[in-house]
Amino acid sequence: MSDLTPAQVDEFVAATFPAAYAEMMRCEEIGDGFAVARWTYDPTQLRPGEYISGPRLFGLADLAFWFATFTVNGLEAMAVTSEMSIRFLRPAQHGDLLARAELESITRRRIVGSVRLWIDGSPDRLVAVAQGTYARP
Secondary structure (H helix, E strand, O other): OOOOOHHHHHHHHHHHOHHHHHOOEEEEEEEOOEEEEEEOOOHHHOEOOOEOOHHHHHHHHHHHHHHHHHHHHOOOOOOEEEEEEEEEOOOOEOOOEEEEEEEEEEOOOEEEEEEEEEEOOOOOOEEEEEEEEEEOO
16 A cells, blocks of 8 residues: 555545544655654644644644554554554644654554654654554454
């Protein structure tokens, strides 16, 4: 399924999970066993102190992971999160948020992976890391 394009993923998400699409979360890149998701910076969606909220970081991490499962399952809406945890490393501020999910283990019933999050332009300054499991349909 590595021949999927970000445009195909975005079209699928707009149809199956319109809330994520409406919140300006998009697929930036997708390839064998990985995907990158982007949340476009919107100052009206920030917490006090101009911080990107924890729920936004968690949501983008989960979405990037879902995108990465498409490289194994195809465009499958019913691959679902069965477990996910996140560690916040530093405040996320002043730019688009990116999340890169990488698949680490794929079995018949589940997919395990990790996600790194950063502000655009600073991939070496992670704002959070997450790991989780998706149940395969």
